Amino acid sequence: MTTTTVASGRPAGKRSRRSTTPTNLTKASGLGLGVAMLWFSLLVLIPLCAVVITAAEGGWSNFWTTITNEQTFSAIRLTVTTAALVTLINVFMGTLIAWVLVRDRFPGKAALEVLIDIPFALPTIVAGLVLLSLYGTDSPLGIDVANQRSSVFLAFLFVTLPFVVRMVQPVLEELEKDVEDAAASLGASKFTTFRRIILPSLAPAIAAGAALSFARGVSEYGSLVLLSGNLPFQTEVVSVRILGSVENNNLAGAASVATVLLVISLAVIVTLDIIQRKVASRG
Numbered sequence: 001m002t003t004t005t006v007a008s009g010r011p012a013g014k015r016s017r018r019s020t021t022p023t024n025l026t027k028a029s030g031l032g033l034g035v036a037m038l039w040f041s042l043l044v045l046i047p048l049c050a051v052v053i054t055a056a057e058g059g060w061s062n063f064w065t066t067i068t069n070e071q072t073f074s075a076i077r078l079t080v081t082t083a084a085l086v087t088l089i090n091v092f093m094g095t096l097i098a099w100v101l102v103r104d105r106f107p108g109k110a111a112l113e114v115l116i117d118i119p120f121a122l123p124t125i126v127a128g129l130v131l132l133s134l135y136g137t138d139s140p141l142g143i144d145v146a147n148q149r150s151s152v153f154l155a156f157l158f159v160t161l162p163f164v165v166r167m168v169q170p171v172l173e174e175l176e177k178d179v180e181d182a183a184a185s186l187g188a189s190k191f192t193t194f195r196r197i198i199l200p201s202l203a204p205a206i207a208a209g210a211a212l213s214f215a216r217g218v219s220e221y222g223s224l225v226l227l228s229g230n231l232p233f234q235t236e237v238v239s240v241r242i243l244g245s246v247e248n249n250n251l252a253g254a255a256s257v258a259t260v261l262l263v264i265s266l267a268v269i270v271t272l273d274i275i276q277r278k279v280a281s282r283g
Helices: 027-057 059-067 070-103 109-116 124-135 149-174 177-185 190-219 222-228 238-247 251-282
Strands: none
Touching: 027 059, 027 251, 059 070, 059 251, 070 109, 070 149, 070 190, 070 238, 070 251, 109 149, 124 149, 124 222, 149 190, 149 222, 177 190, 190 251, 238 251
């Protein structure tokens, strides 16, 4: 039995597989993409590159000396650890609040919806004044955390609260409850239904909210500057440390610390993306 071949010499029954990437990029969409990339470059990419270049101008020795300075390292450690802890709390509490707002009906729900967005609407320095009034030395609640490390934690919690809630809420609203009912009718427990059906659908939104929460935390300044007192080795955060370097005309030092924060934030975002992909795929 002979095998019929095509002109290329391959068997007729076998077709070559070529990995092609489909595209629908028209001239108009290509122009839009170019404008978007130019806008992104002007607002984000070029300034970030400028910070890294400024940090590199002082040389590796100056960079290492700056970030290993005892006061600077203390500020970085306080900022990153507090932001990470606050993000972890927001993942659980933000998802819980979003669940309550979507799945439950109760008096005052509309007012709660508005209150959640207050940290978005308030200027950060106003938020700091509010926190100082409630939790400062003259606190009407009898809670004084001024000039303590807990003041940094409290300020981070206040300004990052809405991120996970507002990312998870619309996704939760779009979930079909019939799928959950079907899983329950097949004998799945509530925990199994949440783990295998709900959580994989919410994972991208939770990860996005967590990334925004962490990024806002490590960059926060206004909401804590009044309450924390900016005490070196105690309540001084990275943003205050960077401002001090700029005021002392040490731009290379400020850029070095900013570069470290940039690398840490990028690593956190990539890690959260990997986690949410694994959770979604297991679902």
